[in-house]
Amino acid sequence: MIAWTPERKRTLRITGIVLFVLLAFVGWGAWYKLLRVVPQPPFDSGHERFKYGSIGAEDSAGIPYWILYVLPRVFPDKLPGPNGYASFGVAWEMGKELPIGFTKKTIGFERVAQNCSVCHAASYRLRPWANPRFVPTGPNHTFNLEAFFRFLVDCARDPRFNANTLMAEINLDADLSWIDQQIYRFILIPAVRQRLLDRGPRFAWIYRHEPPKDWPDWGRGRDDAMNLTKYFLTTSKEDGTLGPTDMPSIWNIGKYKKQPALPPNVPAPISYNCAQGSLTRMNFAGDSCDAHSVIIDSSLGLLGAGPASNKVFLKEIDWLTKYLEGYAPPKYPFAIDQARAEAGKAIFAGHCASCHWSDGTRLPAPEWYRTGSVVPVEEVGTDVERIKSWNKDAAVRANEAVESFGIERPGLVEVTPYGYVAAFLDGIWLRAPYLHNGSVPTLRDLLKPPCPDPLVQCEGGRPVKFYRGYDVYDPVDVGFISTEEQAKRLGKEWGYENNPLWKDMGYGDEALWKEVQSVGTPYEIYRRSNGHMGHLYGVTLSPGEKDALIEYLKTL
Amino acid sequence: MPAGMNDLLKLSPAELDALFAASPPGPIPNGDAKGLAILEPGSEHAPALADIARRLWQGKTFDAQQKMLRNQVGLFGVKAIAADVYEGPSLFDGKPCIVLDYSKRSVVAGPVRDEIRLIAPGTYLGRIYWDGQFKGYFALHMEDMAAERWRRRFRALLALVIGIPLLIAILLAMRFLPDRPVTYAKIEDAFKYGSTGGERNAGFPLWVWKALPVVFADKLPPTGGVGYEAFGMVYEKDEHGRRRDLPVGVMQRRNLGIDRVFVNCAVCHATTARKTAQDKPEVYVGLGAANFDLGLFEKFLMDIVVDERFTADVLVPAVEKESGGRLSLLDRYLVYPIAVGLMRERLLMLRDRFGPIAPETWGPGRVDTWNSAKAGLNFQISKLPIEERRGTTDFPSIWNQRKRKHRDDGQPMDLHWTGNNNDVNERNLSAAFGTGCTPATADHAAIGRLQDWLLDAAPPPFPFPIDEAKKNQGAAVYAKYCAQCHGKSGQDFSGPYVGHVTPIREVGTDPNNWLSYTYELSASQDTLYAGTQYRFKHFRKTAGYANAPLDGIWLRGPYLHNGSVPTLRDLLEPPELRPATFYRGYDVIDPVRVGFKGDVKEENGRKFFLFDARLLTNSNKGHLWGTELPAGDKDAIVEYMKTF
Secondary structure, three states: OOOOOHHHHHHHHHHHHHHHHHHHHHHHHHHHHHOOEEOOOOOOOHHHHHHHOOOOHHHHHOEEHHHHHHHHHHOHHHOOOOOHHHHHOOOOOOOOOOOOOEEEEEEOEEEEEEOHHHOOEEEEEOOOOOOOEEEEOOOOOOOOHHHHHHHHHHHHHOOOOOHHHHHHHHHHHOOOOHHHHHHHHHHHHHHHHHHHHHHHHHOHHHHOOOOOOOOOOOOOOEEOHHHHHHHHHOOOOOOOOOOOEEOOOOOOHHHHHOOOOOOOOOOOOOOOOOOOOOOOOEOOOOOEOOHHHHHHHHHHHHHOOOOOOHHHHHHHHHHHHHHHHHOOOOOOOOOOOHHHHHHHHHHHHHHOHHHHOOOOOOOOOHHHOOOOOEEEHHHHOOOOHHHHOOOHHHHHHHHHHHHHOOOOOOOEOOOOOOEEEOOOOOOHHHOOOEOOOOOEOEHHHHOOOOOOOOOOOOOOOOOOEEEEOOOEEEOOOOEEOOOHHHHHHHHHHOOOOOOHHHHHOOOOOOHHHHHHHHHOEEEEOOOOOOOOOOOOOOOOOOHHHHHHHHHHHHOO | OOHHHHHHHHOOHHHHHHHHHHOOOOOOOOEEEEEEEEOOOOOOOHHHHHHHHHHHEEEEEEEOOOOEEEEEEOOOOEEEEEEEEEEEEOOOOOOEEEEEEOOOOOOOOOOEEEEEEEEEOOEEEEEEEEOOEEEEEEEEEEOOOHHHHHHHHHHHHHHHHHHHHHHHHHHHHHHHOOOEEOOOOOHHHHHHHOOOOOHHHHOEEHHHHHHHHHHOHHHOOOOOOOHHHHHOOOOOEOOOOOEOOOOOOEEEEEEOOEEEEEEOHHHHHEEEEEOOOOOOOEEEEOOOOOOOOHHHHHHHHHHHHOOOOOOHHHHHHHHHHHOOOOOOHHHHHHHHHHHHHHHHHHHHHHHHHHHHHOHHHOOOOEEOHHHHHHHHOOOOHHHOOHHHHOOOEEOOOOOOOOHHHOOOOOOOOOEOOOOOEOOHHHHHHHHHHHHOOOOOOOOHHHHHHHHHHHHHOOOOOOOOOOOHHHHHHHHHHHHHHOHHHHOOOOOOOOOOOOOOEEEHHHHOOOOHHHHHOOHHHHHHHOOOOOOOOOOOOOOOOOOEEEOOOOOOHHHOOOEOOOOOEOEHHHHOOOHHHOOOEEEEOOOEEOOOOOEEOOOOOEEOOEEOEEEEOOOOOOOOOOOOOOOOOOHHHHHHHHHHHOOO
16 A cells, blocks of 8 residues: 655645646647648638638548648549649639638648538630639539549559659648648558548549540549449449539529429429428429528538538538629620520520520419429430439438438438439530530530431531530530531631641641540440430420521520 | 764865774664765865766665675666675674675676764764775765665656657757758859759758769760769759759758758749850749750659669768768668658659659650649649640749739739739749649748749840941831831830730740640639638639730740740741741840850750750741741841840
């Protein structure tokens, strides 16, 4: 037995206090270096906040700044192109440290995560030699999200993903303190590697593009949204479905509230947790009917987990909802022939408006009630794969998952999808390529018939192969330059053909087409889920009527 | 230790002897006895000497049963050096005493025999004999020394564990931590030889730098120069008239325990020029080097690093020879072998990243700026479309930067050949990458000093007489045909289009440099210097080439962004009359056509570079302004431009 003399007690007490102070200091240091939240600096405008503001993904999905910084330098061979992060087709404003949609926030250390604008900010150029213009909330048709997902996992799987290699590269650019270097070396680098490796198995399905190549790449500007939800929000088992779709525009979401009144002879739709009697659906296959819920679900997808604080998260969601409601679709940047557009308006009213009434300024005629509602796939005839990638069970599970985070929202429609939403066409000029799977490069092509043999280009039919993600606009066909025909035609118009400079280098009028191919990702309609069939409305119009209709569509 | 014991130190030898003689032998001691060495007894040094002795000998430990003892010696108080203990007659007076006899038990102390007698309770006085010769006194006091022994051992251990490493650490820190550039008072010298901080990243050990052209003499380009002169580098004389240790454009810094050297701004932005072939070359600063072949220099480094001789085994002996055998053992066996290894790593990285941009095709006075930038970012050059993969340009002049901060519309001028950045400071930091700087190693203070000087650094005047009448005639023609884009004169940069970009199709010059600069590259460049106030924000893709002011244009040949036209007068001819080939790297001024003489193939064994305008990125077409003027007007414009 130890005799507890006063001296011994005193010694014990002092030792205890010293230990406590030491421990507190270490704890404070760990908190400071790993968990301390520093708010982002305030943004000058709502647009800046939408483009670079955190939605809270840094907590769960953030990558330490310097690791992200050096990845393209250490693993250039794993990028989809030779130009660093720009190779992913991210929308990158001049002078900015990070591309649009990449948010930087200090939580202990500087972390980078993504927000909505990584997929929902469009860029376009008026001429090949011009710099891009950016439209927040527009579809990011240049961003190769799948390649970005693969890149991170591929880096982690590579033996070069180790502290020595990464630190050597980091130390070239960062003047990190000794302690920060140790944190990177011994904590962050191994932890990030493990995190990314853990993602790998859940991403097995995005590697099916590799031999035997039975699945097509998403390519630029597309993502397999419902499968991402299934495998990451609800950790469902892989079910062999494939449904990549175009990145949608998310401007002007107030329009979803302007549901036309149902004509008396139309039965109330099957509806789960949708406003009574509302036919309006969101997502391509009508999986949701509440914009607020869609924003929540998409944001949770970026977080990859429940929010650190529901209160903060939902406040940001409310801000986003307001911002998106107020964001007007961008005006067409080229001249519009008003008379022809006026003629087109009549054609639109006759052939399109019942499903695509999109003039937000006045109430529609009652017979246009189908705008925004689901059209059965048998009726519209477009590629069916996207519908198969979602079902009632998945919706129930996803709703449960969100509920388990303690977030209440109307949620996904718990119905197995059966068709595609007849979309509002606001800002349709910037939403190319067209149809849910982005299988038709321009509006003019959409008014052509599909080709009977998906491997053979038919005369006057929709293209069976084209390139996605090149951002120079074609004001004639309305869409981006995606085919050789467009590139040659515009190259000629813009003087490529006669330019001695290009000729000297041996590729006169080929230049533009070569550029389209080197920047864009190929899209082949014979691949699974890539079919360009269906939606035959307007195909039989006369050339003059088509011109007029297209002219009108530019005004939306 | 009893107070009385230290008093023994004050006694004289005679008094000690008396005390010894008067004392009984006492019992054979048992247990620890604390020792006191009595050296120079009675003197004032005795206490100090005893103190020192205590560090080496603390006392003895007796074992009465075994009749033996062990001494406690050393810093640790280790028990060692044993002796037999018995009572016997003293060598001093033949009377009984306790004898401590080392002869049987100890090798080192074999000849020693101590005799002790009890002078007080527990205290013995001792006499030491060596081979029977009396040597000195000591005292012992019987007490338990276990605690003291542990304390001593602990202290000694502490000293070993902390003190020695600390000492080593301090010595190493003094050797390896200093980070000191060689500095120069005169700003021109600072520009020519001063540091940018790049040595911290890319610096070669000074002696290795000197050994490289010796060891790899066979890898030097066959241009006829000795050592680094083969790349067109120039050695100046110092104030004592001796050839300088390092050529113009090479800087030095003490860093990581060695002197490290690397090229700085001046290697590309200083040149020699001569009025005639008989003149001595004079070094001018702040403009593009006419004679330095950066590409061949890079090629040399890329070649040697994969040579089997690039090992410490070969290079360190060569370094030793170069240094005149002045390497320390530490340098010889540790510092230089490691330095060679690190250097190899860095150069392999250089080779890996910069190899695909084919620097050997540039020729003297030129660089592929943006593909170098891409290589620095480790873009995969070989995957780029061919037209983006080559974009060689002339080294530009960098003087008069202040005037470039303003153009007629109040904005700063578009800088670089393509006008892709209008911020002078970013331009400079971007160029500093070429001196080995990385964002983490740039020496902003040193670069800032050069930057401040460059604001107003001005070109030298034309060294030949100028025909006044012809000049005045030329001024009028120039004002009509050139001034709007190139400024009123060499001093006045006003003009509505000065510092603006002219679209590529309008200017019509070789497009490769413009093509090689991509929007994607500008995006990645805007991440450089992240985390600092210097982060780049001004890089952008433009529509063509920038209209540059023409200050000091007579020294800036060859002309056009890619240096494809040898003289100003040639530039005023239509493209088909401009020379398709000429020699670059020769430094004699052509006083009539203005520029460097382009028709000299070789001089004193030194061979010059044959430039071929028909090759990719070398086109001499475009920029047709003034080409349709009468010959007299063209001559007059050239005469006027001599005043710039």
